[in-house]
Amino acid sequence: MIYAYMLENTSQYLYIDNSILIEFLNANKIEEDNLYIDAIDDARRTELMKLIEVLDRGDTLIVRSIADLSNNIEDVANALKRLYEDNIDLISLKENYYTYKSYYQAFLDFSSMQIYWQEQKRLMGIQRAKKEKKMGRKKSKDKIETALKLYDTRKFAVKDILKISGISSSTLYRELKKRNKDSGE
Secondary structure, three states: OEEEEEEEOOOOOOOOOOHHHHHHHHHOOOOHHHEEEEEOOOOOOHHHHHHHHHOOOOOEEEEOOHHHHOOOHHHHHHHHHHHHHOOOEEEEOOOOOOOHHHHHHHHOOOOHHHHHHHHHHHHHHHHHHHHOOOOOOOOOHHHHHHHHHHHHHOOOOHHHHHHHHOOOHHHHHHHHHHHHHHHOO
């Protein structure tokens, strides 16, 4: 039996061009019941796990790319190993230069995939931070407080205050400006 797996573009930061897979599914009239879809930002790959349980020896799995099988190398390696051991044909429309039997062996040489997943993780982190309105570096209130107290003593040069407190000059001047604005000066 032929099955297909796809990641749905649900993120404004990550985009996968699924057109090649959609064209293949339409041209080969793959049954809708045999299509499993996960959201691109679903790191658990819930539908993929269901699909892997359904697959039997001799079935064929069509994917856009083997990178869609997980968000990390270890899980992709496990998925490829299981498919290989259970004699399930894997067809990647993006990496069609490998035969299904060579995916597992070739996977050991894929160093670029780690970079791909790190970038996905970074972009998902940015998306989550924007949603939670927590963009930028975390401010160390203690360090800023220490720097302002040192500045107020007028006994230290700015470069010494920065060295002692561990904050940047832009942070110090931003906080001083904010404090002056708040006090009405």
